[in-house]
Amino acid sequence: MIEIVALHVSPVHAFEGRPSDGPRPDPGPVSRDHVVVRAGLGIVGDRYFNHPAHRNAAVTFISAESLREWSADPLLARRNVVVRGFDVDALPRGTVFSLDSGDGPVRFEVHRPAHPCAWMDQVIGPGAFKGLRGRGGIRCVPLDDGVLRTGKSAVAMMDA
Template sequence: MAARREVEIVALHVSPVHAYEGRPSDGPRPDPGPVSRDQVELRAGLGIVGDRYYNHPAHRNAAVTMIAAESLDPWPVDPLVARRNVVVRGFDVDSLPRGTVFSLDGVRFEVHRPANPCAWMDAVIAPGAFKALRGKGGIRCVPLDDGVLRVGRSSLAIVGA
């Protein structure tokens, strides 16, 4: 049995469209509606219901993105500007190697690759954020179970690698 500890889910983000396309100097595309959620529904192997990467063949193993809130602490910004689906505090997601399986509130995830930052970070966070977030841009993973995540306290366990 994996040891459990408490972390915090500080933000959840679901977007049906990709807002950061084209040149950062042109500005982001408007989101078609509210993207911040109090809870999200996950489907095993598919991602977050309603998100642009849900059941998208090119993103099946990377449908859910997570970032540590601590990576964004140097800037006084809304944690959702990084456009990661799940923002957690108290969990260094960037330290997890590929293939690691962990759970948040009983929903298991498998890490597949880093969620590398892009040049948009300089436009939406602050100049220099793109470079500063290298190696701290979060992870791309796939849910292994159906379930729900909610903003607030969460139980974390590293299940295996």
Template structure:
């Protein structure tokens, strides 16, 4: 569970918050090892979320507050259509992902980012994806390639 449950006006519950990691182990069709949605049947088609760092620049906040699994810079993930397959290679070989549905922001964004963030992030909240390969993602310079659109 996470702190963003219930009503935003009540405020978030105590939570250690999202944690930045230097690497993440990805399992095909299951998600990221250790993630709260890993191998959860209801989330298998949306197990890994991607966000473009530029989406949060108007607010000047740490991308961790958006609670997406992977944050990329220099690529508009929101422009990817459902069914698009892309790969991300951060040095350990490419890991392919298939784009599912948008990762729409929730009303909590007005509380944890700033008033108006919920509305401002509509269409820029990232995408939910299915990992197609096992692999490792690391922070730092990576290569993102659209495999099929």
């Protein structure tokens, strides 16, 4: 068992332009207790849902352990799914895993790392950009429709 610590859905991209100019305000609540996932499309309501440029990377994951030294707020990194007890950065490209938080398993395929950007220093704190290199999470494509909820979750690794 692992824990889904936080779920983040944002309808707009708040980090555009220069970090020194500051982020755009989010238009509404972004923290959720559950999210709806659609196969091949992403998380319903998220800015990358069915976005052609992000179709294979629409859902981002980060390990809470990677953020521990930088922030008490796991949503600041703006990854969709923050997990505890699951080292997502160790998963190679092409890995398929599932999470089941009570509504049935939802499979995800790892496509690439979610590299941190210069905004991390502005939003999380000085040094976070360099400190999160190699620990910024992963970008995945969902392979199933389903629901993820915060709290305990079963995780399973599967053959691709």
